[in-house]
Amino acid sequence: MRHVISLLIENESGALSRVSGLFSARGYNIESLTVAPTEDPSLSRMxxxxxxxDEIVEQITKQLNKLVDVVKVVDISESAHIERELLLVKVRATGKDREEIKRTSDIFRGHIIDVTDASYVIELTGTQNKLDSFLGALDASLILETVRSGICGIGRGDRVLKV
Amino acid sequence: MMLSGAEIVVRCLQEEKVEYVFGYPGGAVLFLYDELFKQDQIRHVLVRHEQAAVHAADGYARSTEKVGVALVTSGPGATNAVTGIATAYCDSIPVVIISGQVPTAAIGQDAFQEVDTVGITRPCVKHNFLVKRVEDIAPTIKKAFYLAASGRPGPVLVDIPKDITAAKCEFDYPKSISMRSYNPVSKGHQGQIKKAVQLLMEAKRPMIYAGGGVVLGNAAEPLTKLAKLLGFPITTTLMGLGGFPASERQYLGMPGMHGTFEANMSMHFCDVLLAVGSRFDDRVIGNPAHFAEEPRKIIHIDIDPSSISKRVKVDVPIVGNVAEVLEEMIRAVEASTRRPEEDTLATWWKQVDEWRRRDCLKFKHDGDIIKPQFVVQKLWEVTNGDAFVTSDVGQHQMWAAQYYRFDKPRRWLNSGGLGTMGVGLPYAMGAQLAHPGSPVACVTGEASIQMCIQELSTCKQFRLPIKIVNLNNRYLGMVRQWQQIFHGGRYSESYMDSLPDFAKLAEAYGHVGLRVDKAGDVEDALREAFQRKNDLVFLDFQVDPTENVYPMVQGGKGLTEMILSAEDL
Structure with a gap:
């Protein structure tokens, strides 16, 4: 089963490696990991x-909680939540492809944020699925480069992850 | 007043009432050593290898309730300490390791004696710190001691760059520390405790299984009280030896791979298992799938939530300090009018005693040849069961655990989790320094002892009258045993050739060495050794090289699938 775990961790050097080291040492999977400081600069959110x-995910949350720098851990996928990921894709855009790519981007509500006479960079935000679909909708031979941020997640409604 | 970082470190250790620092000087810690030189409150024990510094600090901690302290230099000093740190981590021992680091400006420049100590030790410490400002030294050391000793204990490393030990600031040692990210639980959940007591009262075939957490959590007393109140059979793991008196009738010996027949059968066939400060380790329950085949309710008390339901599904988890939870349970049992049904319990005991009658620890013993088990039995007799006993890792470790009957906690020091050969002598050093008047024996083998044998020199310098009981079988005995049973008797590299004359070697270090060849001389030799109150005596017992440790549960097998003797092979 796929789970999305959100955690608050002291914004100290080495914090990221404590978490990633835990996953590799215990053989847990990481599909994606994002991290940045929060509005309180002493805390980072991952x-x-x-x-x-279920047993493994229970162990993962327990082991994360055990890390001395970790302040809070929540499996946000246990209830209603929102996931978003950012995609930047550079495509070869020449001739009749330019219009077609622009149209596809508009359909997915993407933004073209860099234009040259031979390429576009498109910015797209959404769920993993949406980004996958968009990449699928593009002509694969035109894709020069892609970069994805990994998932950011947040609980819906009253559920708040805060110290 | 402005103090240098080095002065602050020493002042912090004094504030923490540190008696001994086990260490080895080097370039990055010169300022620290200079400050140690100027004071006489803390004694520094100069080891001969940094690995032994951490082991000795660890042994000191195991034999007391205090935090052990080790001090090493940067680079190789820190890497040598890693085995010691990992050993302490695997057995949850509170140790603070202070390591020197190259000056801040040199970090990352591939400087002389530079390694990323914080990075290297990260997976084998409870927590670690790199101190970047002199103002951070005092609060960091305060945190280190607090983290090491609280919750589930463990080693904490503080890495201090050389320039930080020279820089100056005001010294103020924090009285207390609070960390928003670290709040270990101590009290157990009331509802869960109630549920557990109810289960225990209804049990038909109850069993208590206690681990190292009982020793580390200073819970031997409440455990013994509760076990006696309930009258249930009890087993203690390798790490829990002494957590319940071995001489009590309720005690069934150790469980697991080399556990007794009665302990393993009772663990397997009980209907309610009370697990206290133990973690269902692979060496204890064997194959978890086989263990799960027999239905039973499990109550598990542990300070670490991640130990619960990790390998075995638990019915009543209780997270908390084991001593506090056990006290609560005692109160609940005492307040209740219900007691386990006597007839039912008697029927269960009849079964347990029948298993016990197999006398699985008996061994054949005749003629001159020395049986290793016999040496441990005699050691127990000669020391009245009251010595601090350390061991290394292998067959001798299992024999010491099986045949030395520990009645008190913190008397048995061994590397249970990591299984580190070479710990025995430094553990004995730590224990002897902590308990100057008490007998300390290091039960070891000719292979293990050579892994930290340089410490004989430290023992001379600090006049540590340790008795080394070397069960010399000329083999890496446990490796040989597995090769005999699982690898067709192909003894690949398990024979120890070109052994030194250990008696002479001990003499070369200024100690007393005795070689014992005949079974009839074992007791006299041990008596003589323990009568020499001021000497380290190295007893080199030439034991039967073919002896194996039984009972034995093969890796991956179930607890009930035991090899009881050579005839079962």
Missing amino acids: TIVTTGS
């Missing part, structure tokens, strides 16, 4: 997408 049986 979103980790992982897969595993």
